[in-house]
Amino acid sequence: MHMLSKIPKWNLALVLVLVSEVIIFGLINPRFWNVSILLGSFNDFIGIAVIGFFVTFVMITGGIDISGGSIIGLTSVVVGILSQVVGINIWLSILLALVVAGLCGLLNGILIAYGRVQAMVITLGGMLLYSGIAVVIVGLSGVSASEGISGFSQSFSTIAYGSVMGIPNSVILFVVLLIIAYILLHLSKYGRYIFLTGINQEAAEYAGINTKLVILSTYVLSGLSAGFAGIMLTSYLGSARADFGGEYLMPILTVVVLGGTLITGGKGGVIGTALASIIVGFLQIGMQMGGLSTQYIGLATGLLLIISVAILSVSDEFKSNVKRIVRLKSYKG
Amino acid sequence: MEPMKEVILMSKLKAITKKREFRTFLFLVIIFVIVGMVNSEFLSINNLQNSLKSSLLYIVLAIGLTFVLLTGNIDISVGGTLGLSAAVSGLILKNGGSIIVAILVAVLIGALIGFINGIGVAKLNISSFIMTLGMLEITRVIQVIYTKGQWVENLPTTFKQISQVKIFGLNLLIIIVAIGVILVQMYLSKSEKGRYFSAIGDNTDGAILLGVPVQRYKIYSFVISGICAAIAGLIFASQIGFISTTAGMGIEMTVIASAVLGGVSLSGGVGTVVGASIGAVIMISINSALVYMKIPAFWNDAISGSLLITIVVADALMARRSNKNIKKERLRARVLKPEEVVTHAHAK
Known part of the structure; x- marks a missing residue:
């Protein structure tokens, strides 16, 4: 009982939602209860989840990063051009693409932390810039933009399609990055710094924390995670295109916010983000299996986003109101 | 009366040039002039x-x-x-x-x-x-x-x-x-x-x-x-x-x-x-x-993205600088006779 009370209530609610989701979709279509199908579906939302983990970091510091989707496209194009057009070894190309993704995050971070410009504006400009650079690279290389760069080696496609002891690589990557994110955010000193910066940047600064460096680092991590997502997506789809990840903005923010992270900063966690990304991911397959058109998925996630935030903000207010009433009564009594 | 009017007009003009919108407008004009120099048809x-x-x-x-x-x-x-x-x-x-x-x-x-x-x-x-x-x-x-x-x-x-x-x-x-x-x-x-x-x-x-x-x-x-x-x-x-x-x-x-x-x-x-x-x-x-x-049109997003970032960052830096100057002036205003204060401090 003591252990159970330590789990945040929001995460408990998310687990309940996830379990009931699995039960309901399974009743509609028993194929949904096939474990290998569920694990295989991780490939469809691994990008959203991975970026979501580290956008959680950014959001806890009080910032926001909407450039992740376009960094996916840029990484994908860089890997494709380097390995297929320039002819560099695929693994070296991947490494270089990750460096590019990290640099995108670094640029965001420097301008936001040291230039002290609003995160929303910078990452909006970054979103245009990074996808713009990807389009320029494709345009200059003379590759058809609509077909993309294909012809990747077999070893590259095993990144997404391979498995270890029956567990798909995407699930392993999900778990590994979740553990890394969890340790960084919830078990390390660095994580405490992130929370303190988000709760009160000035106070954290006076306490001797280099808050600018902390903020900068969260954007680098977020950019890097988008790089990982871009490589996974390129491997999964077997081609590199500049417009990959273009529609990721909404689901990324949905999983972070649905996971219980406050958009105003100071509160949140990666476990919630992980649970929320599985909920949203399973929702998509469940709706497809249930015979619903994919159009309705947007409606479902949109409603989920608004309702979860409404519940989170209203429940806070509700709690404080109840506390005030109880206190008043105890004074009178 | 005439010079008075002129002074008011001048100060009004000065105020306009200091506005943020004026700088944006100037930027728009510069874009048009530069592109117009390359291809005069742009200014038709x-x-x-x-x-x-x-x-x-x-x-x-x-x-x-x-x-x-x-x-x-x-x-x-x-x-x-x-x-x-x-x-x-x-x-x-x-x-x-x-x-x-x-x-x-x-x-x-x-x-x-x-x-x-x-x-x-x-x-x-x-x-x-x-x-x-x-x-x-x-x-x-x-x-x-x-x-x-x-x-x-x-x-x-x-x-x-x-x-x-x-x-x-x-x-x-x-x-x-x-x-x-x-x-x-x-x-x-x-x-x-x-x-x-x-x-x-x-x-x-x-x-x-x-x-x-x-x-x-x-x-x-x-x-x-x-x-x-x-x-x-x-x-x-x-x-x-x-x-x-x-x-x-x-x-x-x-x-x-x-x-x-x-x-x-x-x-x-x-x-x-x-x-x-x-x-x-x-x-x-x-x-x-x-x-x-x-x-080629594919440069579009890259250019508008870098433009947005550059302008916003430049704006933030400029605003901070003017804020600093205002703060300095305010501090100066609090000291009535700066020289006296200095000599006083020295005497101590």
Whole structure:
């Protein structure tokens, strides 16, 4: 009982939602209860989840990063051009693409932390810039933009399609990055710094924390995670295109916010983000299996986003109101 | 008397040059001059009018968005509102409905979406970014369901001609929108109620203390933004002649970038409709500028993205510098006779 009370209530609610989701979709279509199908579906939302983990970091510091989707496209194009057009070894190309993704995050971070410009504006400009650079690279290389760069080696496609002891690589990557994110955010000193910066940047600064460096680092991590997502997506789809990840903005923010992270900063966690990304991911397959058109998925996630935030903000207010009433009564009594 | 007038005029001119909008405008002029030097056809009246014509719907969206941004919120849903209202009124027109009815329905849809956004933000305390992002997704789905996933084509020619009407050789819509921008600007800067919007964004608690109905004006701002998005949808339908299921996709980011380019602050309280409109013209002119400079169109996003970042960062640095100077002057003002203080300190 003591252990159970330590789990945040929001995460408990998310687990309940996830379990009931699995039960309901399974009743509609028993194929949904096939474990290998569920694990295989991780490939469809691994990008959203991975970026979501580290956008959680950014959001806890009080910032926001909407450039992740376009960094996916840029990484994908860089890997494709380097390995297929320039002819560099695929693994070296991947490494270089990750460096590019990290640099995108670094640029965001420097301008936001040291230039002290609003995160929303910078990452909006970054979103245009990074996808713009990807389009320029494709345009200059003379590759058809609509077909993309294909012809990747077999070893590259095993990144997404391979498995270890029956567990798909995407699930392993999900778990590994979740553990890394969890340790960084919830078990390390660095994580405490992130929370303190988000709760009160000035106070954290006076306490001797280099808050600018902390903020900068969260954007680098977020950019890097988008790089990982871009490589996974390129491997999964077997081609590199500049417009990959273009529609990721909404689901990324949905999983972070649905996971219980406050958009105003100071509160949140990666476990919630992980649970929320599985909920949203399973929702998509469940709706497809249930015979619903994919159009309705947007409606479902949109409603989920608004309702979860409404519940989170209203429940806070509700709690404080109840506390005030109880206190008043105890004074009178 | 004459020199007096001149002095006043000069000081007024000086004040104008110090404004953020003036710098944006100067930037626009510089773009036109540079591109004009490469290809003089860019400066032809015809092209200038075309640039204005294609930025019309962005200007209308920017007007609405400025209201929301002034109160310190943001509206991402404008693209969805634009698409949905354009699709619904397009279907009405296609099925033989009158233009007036179509316009009224579009405006009503825009107002309703804005109202829902406003209720969510003002009453339920949902972050405006999240609320309108969710709304964007919902309106898109509703549009697809309503049109059964099909494009709305073959709009009546009478409706399409509205965007082509000319008065004295000038496009009628350009004149209407220009007058609209000036009127809205007057309302926002001169009237008491108009100033409520920036007061809320500047200091919400202060606005409450002054008796500004904060929640109500926040809702108003979203309703205005929704109506503007619906009007932009009508302009879109009239100019393009058909409405695809992805109409207005990604438009919200361009509009936000325009407003920011024009000096509207995302943290609220600062900005003008005129500035946001000039920002919109800049964002759209980049398109045609590239064509006239014979640069491949795929440079578009990279250029507008780097432009946005550069201008915003430069702006922030400049603002900080002037703030520092003001602080210094204030500190100096507190010391009445600086020399005396220094000698006094030395004597000690």
